[in-house]
Amino acid sequence: MANPSLLILAGDGIGPEVMTEVKKIITWFGTKRGVHFDVTEDLVGGCAYDKHGTPLHDDTMARAMQVDAVLLGAVGGPAYDNLDFSVKPERGLLRLRKEMDLFSNLRPAQCFDALADFSSLKKDIISGLDIMIVRELTSGVYFGEPRGIFPDNEGGRVGVNTQRYTTNEIRRVARSAFELAKRRGNKVCSMEKANVMESGILWREEVQWVHDHEYPEVELSHMYADNGAMQLVRWPKQFDVIVTDNLFGDILSDCAAMLTGSLGMLPSASLGAVQANGRPKALYEPVHGSAPDIAGQGKANPIACILSFAMALRYSFDMGDDAARVEKAVETVLANGARTADLMDKDGGTPISTTQMGDAILAALD
Numbered sequence: 001m002a003n004p005s006l007l008i009l010a011g012d013g014i015g016p017e018v019m020t021e022v023k024k025i026i027t028w029f030g031t032k033r034g035v036h037f038d039v040t041e042d043l044v045g046g047c048a049y050d051k052h053g054t055p056l057h058d059d060t061m062a063r064a065m066q067v068d069a070v071l072l073g074a075v076g077g078p079a080y081d082n083l084d085f086s087v088k089p090e091r092g093l094l095r096l097r098k099e100m101d102l103f104s105n106l107r108p109a110q111c112f113d114a115l116a117d118f119s120s121l122k123k124d125i126i127s128g129l130d131i132m133i134v135r136e137l138t139s140g141v142y143f144g145e146p147r148g149i150f151p152d153n154e155g156g157r158v159g160v161n162t163q164r165y166t167t168n169e170i171r172r173v174a175r176s177a178f179e180l181a182k183r184r185g186n187k188v189c190s191m192e193k194a195n196v197m198e199s200g201i202l203w204r205e206e207v208q209w210v211h212d213h214e215y216p217e218v219e220l221s222h223m224y225a226d227n228g229a230m231q232l233v234r235w236p237k238q239f240d241v242i243v244t245d246n247l248f249g250d251i252l253s254d255c256a257a258m259l260t261g262s263l264g265m266l267p268s269a270s271l272g273a274v275q276a277n278g279r280p281k282a283l284y285e286p287v288h289g290s291a292p293d294i295a296g297q298g299k300a301n302p303i304a305c306i307l308s309f310a311m312a313l314r315y316s317f318d319m320g321d322d323a324a325r326v327e328k329a330v331e332t333v334l335a336n337g338a339r340t341a342d343l344m345d346k347d348g349g350t351p352i353s354t355t356q357m358g359d360a361i362l363a364a365l366d
């Protein structure tokens with residue numbers, strides 16, 4: 001069988017710095033575990049604009065459609081802030097998501113014990129937390145038509161966006177959530193506002209339909225999204241998998257993620273339809289951006305990017321044991337006290353560098 005293929009798009013700012021540490025782990029899998037990935041590297045974001053005048057070259061897009069998984073660092077930076085909207089670095093990322101049709105965005109919120117004191121919540125509420133938010137990523141109010149700013153009838157203006165979901169769009173992201181739940185705690189909570197929105201009523205009915213017809217063995221509950229926000233900060237461990245729409249998911253996933261500490265710790269996966277080879281179209285990336293304030297200084301925490309690679313092992317390559325091994329290495333290193341600057345209080349001692357954190361994780365893998 002062909003080696004699993006990876007396209008690495010390190011991007012801008014700290015993207016290449018954190019990706020360097022991931023590449024060491026990819027090499028480790030080849031030499032120590034005999035798992036060889038066919039890796040190609042290319043440009044996305046500002047660096048692609050500098051070379052090609054576009055944040056994502058057509059050849060890169062075509063390659064992304066062919067590989068088993070795309071691994072992305074981060075895009076953007078002050079040098080590109082004044083570019084025309086159509087060639088902004090973020091457009092490269094949006095094009096990838098759209099053309100790969102990555103409708104299911106997975107955002108885990110997992111608390112490493114060593115960092116439990118770092119949370120804004122009490123330790124017993126947060127320790128051992130391991131939940132997964134599945135956010136619909138390609139539809140809803142961010143895409144619905146009509147949209148725009150129009151003159152109104154009173155001499156003023158009206159701003160319009162449309163929340164719109166079809167049966168198919170709801171069912172496919174619901175399936176993705178139920179599949180995940182089967183490999184985790186077997187529990188899905190669906191969140192919408194069925195009390196005040198018709199799209200929310202449809203969401204609730206269709207998620208229930210998928211449950212009743214295809215996943216009756218998974219426990220399903222429904223919750224209004226505003227209550228969901230309260231429950232997430234009150235007692236987050238009541239949840240296993242949460243599935244919700246694009247808008248609510250944007251907010252709830254940021255909220256849940258921050259329960260566990262630093263932006264430098266947060267991985268993500270964006271999955272599309274399952275291909276003939278049984279693998280979903282997939283893009284893995286840290287949640288953080290290009291962090292221009294610390295770029296080039298060796299300060300970036302590589303863990304978000306490393307955990308994103310672990311998600312690739314689990315969700316693209318069915319290597320759940322190896323993913324757990326990477327996660328365990330991260331846990332060990334944190335338990336031993338290794339901290340990049342983002343994981344420390346101001347007078348918490350001397351932080352280690354991006355490279356030192358990567359090397360420590362590599363050593364723990366052995």
Ligand code: NAI
Pocket residue numbers: 014018073074075076077078090093263264265285286287288289290291292293294299300301302304342
């Ligand atoms: P950001 O995530 O780049 O940085 C926010 C803060 O968190 C900064 O203080 C940064 O130093 C810190 N931080 C982020 N990642 C870190 C890491 N791995 N280790 C240690 N500290 C870390 O968000 P910001 O500042 O709003 O945006 C900067 C640029 O990144 C902008 O051009 C923005 O458009 C872009 N961006 C790109 C994203 C992507 O590629 N997916 C997502 C968010 C922003």
Ligand code: MG
Pocket residue numbers: 250251254
């Ligand atoms: Mg957000």
